[in-house]
Amino acid sequence: MASVNKVILVGNLGKDPEVRHLEGGVAVARFPIATSETFKDKNGEKQERTEWHNIVVWRGLAEVAEKYLKKGQSVYIEGKIRTNNYQDKEGIQRYSTEIVADNMTMLGGRTDAGANNSNPETAGSSSGGRAEAPAFEGEPDDLPF
Amino acid sequence: MASVNKVILVGNLGKDPEVRHLEGGVAVARFPIATSETFKDKNGEKQERTEWHNIVVWRGLAEVAEKYLKKGQSVYIEGKIRTNNYQDKEGIQRYSTEIVADNMTMLGGRTDAGANNSNPETAGSSSGGRAEAPAFEGEPDDLPF
Amino acid sequence: MASVNKVILVGNLGKDPEVRHLEGGVAVARFPIATSETFKDKNGEKQERTEWHNIVVWRGLAEVAEKYLKKGQSVYIEGKIRTNNYQDKEGIQRYSTEIVADNMTMLGGRTDAGANNSNPETAGSSSGGRAEAPAFEGEPDDLPF
Amino acid sequence: MASVNKVILVGNLGKDPEVRHLEGGVAVARFPIATSETFKDKNGEKQERTEWHNIVVWRGLAEVAEKYLKKGQSVYIEGKIRTNNYQDKEGIQRYSTEIVADNMTMLGGRTDAGANNSNPETAGSSSGGRAEAPAFEGEPDDLPF
DNA sequence: TTTT
DNA sequence: TTTT
Numbered sequence: 001m002a003s004v005n006k007v008i009l010v011g012n013l014g015k016d017p018e019v020r021h022l023e024g025g026v027a028v029a030r031f032p033i034a035t036s037e038t039f040k041d042k043n044g045e046k047q048e049r050t051e052w053h054n055i056v057v058w059r060g061l062a063e064v065a066e067k068y069l070k071k072g073q074s075v076y077i078e079g080k081i082r083t084n085n086y087q088d089k090e091g092i093q094r095y096s097t098e099i100v101a102d103n104m105t106m107l108g109g110r111t112d113a114g115a116n117n118s119n120p121e122t123a124g125s126s127s128g129g130r131a132e133a134p135a136f137e138g139e140p141d142d143l144p145f
Numbered sequence: 146m147a148s149v150n151k152v153i154l155v156g157n158l159g160k161d162p163e164v165r166h167l168e169g170g171v172a173v174a175r176f177p178i179a180t181s182e183t184f185k186d187k188n189g190e191k192q193e194r195t196e197w198h199n200i201v202v203w204r205g206l207a208e209v210a211e212k213y214l215k216k217g218q219s220v221y222i223e224g225k226i227r228t229n230n231y232q233d234k235e236g237i238q239r240y241s242t243e244i245v246a247d248n249m250t251m252l253g254g255r256t257d258a259g260a261n262n263s264n265p266e267t268a269g270s271s272s273g274g275r276a277e278a279p280a281f282e283g284e285p286d287d288l289p290f
Numbered sequence: 291m292a293s294v295n296k297v298i299l300v301g302n303l304g305k306d307p308e309v310r311h312l313e314g315g316v317a318v319a320r321f322p323i324a325t326s327e328t329f330k331d332k333n334g335e336k337q338e339r340t341e342w343h344n345i346v347v348w349r350g351l352a353e354v355a356e357k358y359l360k361k362g363q364s365v366y367i368e369g370k371i372r373t374n375n376y377q378d379k380e381g382i383q384r385y386s387t388e389i390v391a392d393n394m395t396m397l398g399g400r401t402d403a404g405a406n407n408s409n410p411e412t413a414g415s416s417s418g419g420r421a422e423a424p425a426f427e428g429e430p431d432d433l434p435f
Numbered sequence: 436m437a438s439v440n441k442v443i444l445v446g447n448l449g450k451d452p453e454v455r456h457l458e459g460g461v462a463v464a465r466f467p468i469a470t471s472e473t474f475k476d477k478n479g480e481k482q483e484r485t486e487w488h489n490i491v492v493w494r495g496l497a498e499v500a501e502k503y504l505k506k507g508q509s510v511y512i513e514g515k516i517r518t519n520n521y522q523d524k525e526g527i528q529r530y531s532t533e534i535v536a537d538n539m540t541m542l543g544g545r546t547d548a549g550a551n552n553s554n555p556e557t558a559g560s561s562s563g564g565r566a567e568a569p570a571f572e573g574e575p576d577d578l579p580f
Numbered sequence: 581t582t583t584t
Numbered sequence: 585t586t587t588t
Contacts, residue, residue: 002366003182004368005198007226008443011582033581034582036582051225071582074147074582076511107445147541253364292587293469293472293587295472296444342518371442371488467585471586485585487586506585507586508586
């Protein structure tokens with residue numbers, strides 16, 4: 001069946017990423033990012049609405065997140081929507097929506113944000129200019145085109 | 146502030162749209178669409194996972210949805226993620242995520258789906274080829290370029 | 291450096307794909323797709339403008355294109371813009387823009403289009419529901435999430 | 436006909452925008468932005484390829500571009516691909532591809548880039564936080580949702 | 581919980 | 585012609 005589930009976000013991390021290393025060495029990182037929009041309400045007053053997105057990244061991207069992303073940073077995120085359901089402690093069905101990212105690019109963000117890395121400015125470029133794990137690329141780049 | 150919240154979906158309606166006409170004549174339509182992906186599990190068995198997205202459209206697009214969309218149809222949706230929170234009857238904070246669409250294009254879908262319109266094939270094109278309200282276009286098209 | 295180059299298209303093939311198999315077994319396919327928009331001109335007359343996009347796909351996607359895509363078909367394309375420059379026979383610098391696709395999904399299109407495959411309806415789903423080579427996925431799907 | 440023509444770019448301006456004000460007061464701005472990708476060549480050497488995109492913005496966005504964008508700046512661009520054809524002076528048919536943007540967000544870019552505005556940091560927020568003309572929004576924000 |  |  002023909003379907004597409006694609007999300008593109010540019011926003012700021014609300015917290016440092018939380019990283020777990022699973023058995024087998026697979027890493028997973030989670031962090032919230034905020035997007036905001038301003039609008040005028042009925043009285044013409046400017047209002048702001050902030051949306052929070054729970055981002056999940058796996059493997060190489062999780063390691064990139066662990067090393068280079070920090071609260072306040074601005075990131076470009078590309079991924080898909082996933083809604084998990086679970087039973088809460090009262091046994092009631094609950095839903096939780098997250099964005100599983102498969103592409104991620106650091107955009108800088110708050111200039112004093114600082115990163116876990118001592119030199120945040122070069123952090124991205126040391127991994128190839130783009131803050132993403134080459135293994136996650138949709139297309140290998142070493143072929144003749 | 147620099148932020149982007151963009152969703153692109155291609156999926157099939159799980160139900161006919163539910164349309165409400167608010168006081169003031171504003172229409173709002175809601176419908177679920179499914180996206181699916183297949184993957185291989187640890188045993189190499191092919192598995193399918195279906196994701197359900199709650200779509201909300203306003204005004205002109207709601208009227209387009211009411212007229213032309215029906216269960217089974219395939220649609221292209223462009224919009225943003227919005228998470229609403231509310232208190233459930235036990236007074237516990239709950240979250241509900243929906244996609245507020247600002248662009249929508251019918252793609253046909255199940256050929257026997259039928260539409261509320263008697264001639265689904267021409268439904269889209271009768272409204273200008275693209276199933277969307279011109280008023281929602283990001284760019285007027287009647288200017289010299 | 292932080293950059294993103296992403297294109298999303300839904301359109302119809304203007305011709306059957308042309309496929310070449312390079313030394314080493316790598317396949318590359320090319321085909322044009324059309325997108326259209328309608329607008330009102332200064333006189334309020336409805337006009338249509340068609341845009342042609344030159345699509346290039348490599349490896350697994352090229353084989354999918356060869357097998358399943360045909361003139362008239364509707365496809366979803368995700369990729370990046372690439373402008374090649376070359377000297378024409380008079381030695382003048384020329385530019386040619388194409389879309390290098392890394393994701394592709396058949397959407398059906400002209401119902402009488404027919405495909406190279408005897409059963410176009412199941413062509414997509416037989417390759418996992420989504421007309422793309424698993425090797426091109428941004429994310430392996432056989433891991434625990 | 437169901438079609439989509441959408442481009443998403445994050446890149447840096449190669450030059451200051453060139454702005455023209457047409458008869459009737461309509462503004463149009465043009466500027467090039469660069470996107471880069473790195474890849475390993477056959478010898479495992481890291482290579483970089485830069486892609487140049489010609490951006491065109493109209494009306495309110497053109498005025499935003501004029502005021503706030505400058506060479507070196509990083510921007511998020513959303514728009515569509517347009518290929519114009521024309522006859523060159525030898526009467527040969529030539530093609531020129533550009534991106535007609537309908538959404539644009541300043542992302543900062545080179546910190547010493549400076550803007551035409553004396554306080555580039557507040558430039559974006561003075562226009563509502565997001566560097567775009569509200570008139571170009573796909574959805575009015577002053578309604579009850 | 582971010583950013584402007 | 586940008587940026588890292």
